[in-house]
Structure formats: C-alpha cells, structure tokens
Amino acid sequence: YHCAKCDRKVDARASIRLARPPPYLHITLERHHYDLQRGERKKLNNPVSFPRHLRLRISKSSGAAAPAASGEVETATSTIATYECVGYLEHVSDSAMSGHYTATLYQDDADAAELP
Numbered sequence: 001y002h003c004a005k006c007d008r009k010v011d012a013r014a015s016i017r018l019a020r021p022p023p024y025l026h027i028t029l030e031r032h033h034y035d036l037q038r039g040e041r042k043k044l045n046n047p048v049s050f051p052r053h054l055r056l057r058i059s060k061s062s063g064a065a066a067p068a069a070s071g072e073v074e075t076a077t078s079t080i081a082t083y084e085c086v087g088y089l090e091h092v093s094d095s096a097m098s099g100h101y102t103a104t105l106y107q108d109d110a111d112a113a114e115l116p
Contacts, residue, residue, distance in 0.1 A: 001034075009034055018058055021081030025054070032096035043096040052106070054083045 001012035011034070029048060032041045058079045086106055093099020 009036060009039075021056060021058055021079060025056075025081075025083045031091060041096040043091075043094065045094075050085065050088075052085050054085070056081050056083070 001010055002008070003010045003012075027050075031044045031048075033044060034040070035042050058081065059077060087104055089101050089103050091099050091101055
C-alpha cells in the first residue's frame with residue numbers, strides 16, 4: 001500500500017464494518033506481499049484453509065436495525081449470519097504478476113444424483 005502521508009510503500013490492513021449481513025459474501029484473500037528491498041510484489045505460497053460454513057456475528061450499532069433476513073439469527077445486541085462456501089477461485093502461477101485462475105465449485109451428493 002502506498003502511504004500518502006509518508007510517501008512510501010508500507011504494510012497495511014483494510015477492514016470494513018457491516019450494518020447488516022449481505023445475502024451473499026465474497027471474500028478476497030490477497031496472496032502476495034510487497035518486498036520493500038526489491039520493490040516488487042511476491043506471491044505467498046503457504047497453504048490456506050477455510051471452512052465450508054462460516055458464521056459471522058455482527059454487532060448492532062446504535063440506531064434502527066434492519067429485520068433479520070433468511071439465514072440470520074437476531075439477538076438483542078447482534079445478528080449471526082451463516083454462509084456456505086459454494087466454491088473458490090485460485091491463482092495458478094509462481095509469480096504475483098502473471099498467471100491464470102481456476103474455479104472450483106462444491107457440489108452436494110444429493111445434487112449429483114439428480115444429474116443425467
């Protein structure tokens with residue numbers, strides 16, 4: 001990340017606060033880091049795992065709260081949203097600057113039995 005205040009590249013974290021859970025959740029993992037000595041991005045090759053089901057607790061802020069949607073459990077102070085991972089995209093390359101992407105979609109056995 002280029003810091004405008006100090007006019008140089010620095011490590012940084014980004015975050016966001018949600019007022020209510022979205023119906024679909026798209027998570028992006030940046031699989032590279034910036035090498036300050038070389039002045040370039042380097043791909044991270046360590047393995048990453050993630051759950052098939054993700055439960056997020058979203059704390060209610062002051063103000064009117066929207067009603068819970070399907071898949072949400074609402075309490076006095078928070079909403080719990082449940083998401084199911086249906087697939088992922090993976091960058092295939094040894095370099096952070098080039099390569100291609102493959103898509104993997106999960107399929108339940110019940111769905112597979114219905115295919116011709």
